[in-house]
Amino acid sequence: MRAALLLSSLSAMVLGCGDPPAPPTGPSLVPVTIALNWVPEPEFGGYYEGLLSGIYREAGFDVTILPGGPDAPTLELLATGQAQVAIAAGEELLVRRARGVEAVAIWPALQLNPAGLMAHAEGPKTFEEIQGGRVAIGVGSALHSYLWRRFAWEGKVEAVPYGGAIGPFLADKTLIQQAYITSEPCLARAQGAEVTFLRAADAGWNPYGAVVTVADPPPPWAADFARATQRAWEAYLKDPARANAEIARLNDLLAPAVLGCISEAQTPFVTGQDGLGMMTKARWDATAASLVELGLIPPGSSADGAWRLLRVEAPAAPSP
Amino acid sequence: MRRALPAVVGLCALGLWAALSARLPEVLLPSPLEVARALVDHAPRLGEAALTTTAAALLGLLLAAVFGGGAGVLFARSPALERAFAPYTLLLQTVPVVAIAPLLVVWLGYGLKVSVCTAALVSFFPILTATVAGLRATPPEQLDLLRLYGATELQTLWRLRLPSAAPFVFAGLRSSAGLSVIGAIVGEFVGSNGAPVSLGYLVLRSARSADTPLTFAAIVASTALALTLYTTLRRLEAKLIGAWHPGVT
Amino acid sequence: MRFDDARFAWPSGEEILSGLSLDLAPGQVVAFVGKSGCGKSTLLRLAAGLSAPTGGVVDVQGARLAFVFQRPNLLPWRTVAENVALPLSLQGAEDPAAVAAALAQVGLADAAHKLPQALSGGMQMRVSIARALVSQPTLLLLDEPFSALDALTRARLHRELGQILDERGFTTLLVTHDLHEAALLADRVVALGGPPLRVLLDLPVALDAPRGRRDLYDPRVGALVREVRAALGEEAEA
The missing domain is CATH 3.40.190.10 (Periplasmic binding protein-like II)
Structure with a gap:
């Protein structure tokens, strides 16, 4: 009897561990899975805000957020198609690109390195x-x-x-x-x-902390996604309560006090010195130079092609 | 008296633990009481996590039994095949599971599949070697008996070699049982993103936030899991072959 | 059955049989006696087809074989009845009635559903004999079948096996080092020396059936045993 019970719950677990059923998708929505490089925490607040507020949906995206763990291989998940958007550290992107991973940064979540x-x-x-x-x-x-x-x-x-x-x-x-x-x-x-x-x-160690990356060359929706992400983070910085509540629900091992502390402490790192969503050639080149010096990427490597500031390349989006 | 001895040892260890924890900060060594409280406070979460890890360990063990046992049958039948593949099966045992777990995440995605794989990887080798040893240990006069009555190769395998290897295979399974739990937890360190929650994930997260009582509670749960797996296998063994094979209680 | 210039050597080159010729009349019970290591077990394995001769001919003329090993050699995970049924089930010819009959013949009808380990050594040996009988053999090969049993059990099994052999009339090869056993069960005693194996003495046993322990005091048996012993003893000194 007990064995039967265990067996049935086991099989339930096995079946339940597959991909969650996809929510109904409108014909025009682009399905996008965002692979996080850690478990749900405030450093991903903007993406949750974008999901909950409907900002992503309005911009034409059906977003699923895939939490990660330690050493989460998010850039590799882009290649296998398990994710369309990956969160990764700036220096990690350059190192991986030097090894042939085809990914490009389109938005910086953490202006200052965390x-x-x-x-x-x-x-x-x-x-x-x-x-x-x-x-x-x-x-x-x-x-x-x-x-x-x-x-x-x-x-x-x-x-x-x-x-x-x-x-x-x-x-x-x-x-x-x-x-x-x-x-x-x-x-x-x-x-x-x-x-x-x-x-x-x-x-002096200041690669962009967590960058939003997509496959290289970027898919046609990349600019729209970068702009939607910018709006989502603006909304999160204005009022993090809703996204933080969702993060607390998803990650109940994180004490509420810690969550609030992180959400507050990270703000200057998100906005940085150049303003939310800004990336500069000088910063990327400095990171590439440091990595060359450390021998982590081949001499002569540069950050050219590793990033695109899509949010200012296209005309400003209509305000929501 | 024989039953009392382990209890005495256990109590002494518990006492030593309590005494030691009184002199150390909680983040280094929580007292047994704090761990018990964490066990109670986090009971539903630990239960869910233990179920996930149980599933991973059991499925991993099952995979290892199927593939390890199957490879064992092939190796025992063909020494040439064994010579050809043995070095690579050894590789399976020596490859650091932690190192390949991120690759498994890339190939398989997050969740149970990764920890099932790591559990299977670490369980594979003991089962393989036990199966080969068991199949090779068939008494020659029993092989003569079957030959004499014209048994086919397949009949010899099913009616003689496999049953007579069963005690060996069970010994291999038993040593793999504990390994499979460790393998699952190591896989979960990297391959679990908290959905579903697992013991490995709990250990990792609680250690990160210095919630040491929860870490210990998760360790207690995984130890209980390994013990349960071991004793269940013991019982299964006693039920299946205990009637004729001595040494099974 | 017959051996015609049969030869057998190990891959190492060690010669066990260097041209042995023997004829067995159908229904004859032949006992082979000799010191251990002389090669008499190899003789039996050749007859059973478990080893192939490296030269000459071992011809069993299409006989249905049964073999009783030195030890009971039962499969411990099969019940007594399942062990007895093994030769039939390997041929795909299950026959519960034949199994029951064979068990009844050795007096173990009640033990059919027990596992071998629940039985005494003597009972296990009887199961082994029942397993040999169940396939209706025409050639029965016995390899020192009672050597591991105590004297009382051995005597009882001698009587029972003697009866069975008298009734069923198998051609039988019995390898033994017990001269009295040979005298009680066989129609012909062949004393062997070696290796390489050679025939030292080949004598008929002229006793009437049924034989029993009393016959051990028959002067003819005494003479036979003395003669064989002398032949084997000379071999030792040679």
Whole structure:
């Protein structure tokens, strides 16, 4: 009896794990799946706002949001057709393009790079103050290579692997760790820690943080999608309540206080210095130059063709 | 007395844990009580997650049994085939599952399929080797008996080699049972985006936010899962072959 | 059946049979006695077709074979009845009545649904004999069938098997190292030496059926046993 019950629930799970039934689609709507590179959190607030407010639908898109996880291979999902839009880090896009992945950035969600280091409040306040000790970081990551090179930490500062858990940081007042403004500082504060966030952007590491990418060459709807995304993020920044409620529902492991903290902390990173939705050649070229210097892309590589500022190329969209 | 001994060991370990956790911050080692509270507080979520992980582990084990057992039959029949493929089956065992999990996400998409695959990958090898060993261990005089009465190759396989290999295959399945749970959880670390929620996903997310009691609760759940899988296999083994094969309780 | 200049050697070159010739009359029970390692088991395997001769002829003239092994050699996952039915079911000729008859013949009708491990060694051996009988063989091959049993059980099985052989009239090859067993069951005793295997002595047993333990005190049996022992003993000294 119990075995039968288990079996039936198992088969239910197997059947239930397939693709969710597609919602009814109007004849003119373009179905678009957005592959996130992490679980639903405020850093994706604009896309949820676009979905919930109907901004995407009005622009002609039937949007499905596909949450990701650690190491989410979103750019590869573009190639397999499992997603039409992928959220990826700017430097990741350049590295992947150098290896033959055909994707192009059409909108920057995070103007300022969200990465950095997190230290306890009694610890260092600037990168220059870090002259020893241990830093937990994705060993071998671009940020790791960049910081150690920039500040000549080799042989002075010990890099220990960061597996994604902030427990060791909380327990060790001297430990410094890699962090994203959209995550760890708020999680640590929720646990009662007082932390300083050192922006990688201030150290000169400033690739666009999370960019909206599509297949290269871009599909005909790409410009419409970029403009709709711009409007969706404007709406989210004005009032994040609805999207945040949806994110809280989808990701109930994220405490409401943490969610609110992230939503607030990320705002200056979204709007950045050039204004929402802006991408410049200077920024992309600087990122490409850093990556060449670090040996992550071949010498002579450039960011040309990796990005297109579609939102200003086309005539302004009628306001909703 | 023999039943009391494990309980005594368990209680001592629990006591040691409690004493240690009193001296350490909760983010490093939560007390048994905190873990119990997390188990209760998150019961529905843990239940759903455990069900997902159970499905992945069981389906993975099933796949491994079908393919490992099938390959075992082929290898036992043809040493040439074994020589040709054995190095590559070893590769299956040594390839780090964590490393290929993102590839599996690209090929298969998020969800159960990835963790079923990783569970199957880690379970495959023990079942394969056990099957080959079992099929090779058929007593020669029993093979003579079947030859004498003109049994075909297929009859020899079904009526003699497979039943007589069954205890070996079950031993292989049992050692794979625990592995399949680990394999599923590792797959979930990368291949689960929270829908459906799984034990691997819970471990990862709770560790990220330093919700250590929930991490431990998920670990307790996965241990319980592995134990249940093991004892269920034991029971199945006792039911199917216990009547004639000694050493099964 | 007959052996005509039959030869057998292992791939290593070790010669077990170097040209053995023997004729068996239909219905004759022949006991082969000899020291262990002389090659008499190989003789039986050749007759059964489990090994092929490397030279010469082993001709069983289309006989239906049955083999009783040194150990009961039952499949532990099959019940007694299923074990007995094995030769029939492998041929696709299930015959529950024949299985029941064979079990009744060895006195195990009640144990049909037990698993082998629930039976004593003697009972298991009887199952093994029933399995040999069920296929209605015309040539019965027995490889030291009672060597692993205690003396009492062995005596009882000698009596039972003797009866069966008298009734059914199989051509029978019995390999044994028990001279009394040979005298009780066989019409002809062949003493073997080797390897390579050769015939030391080939004697008829002139006793009337039915035979029993009493016959062990018959002076003819005593003479036979002494003669065979002498032949085997000389072999040891040679």
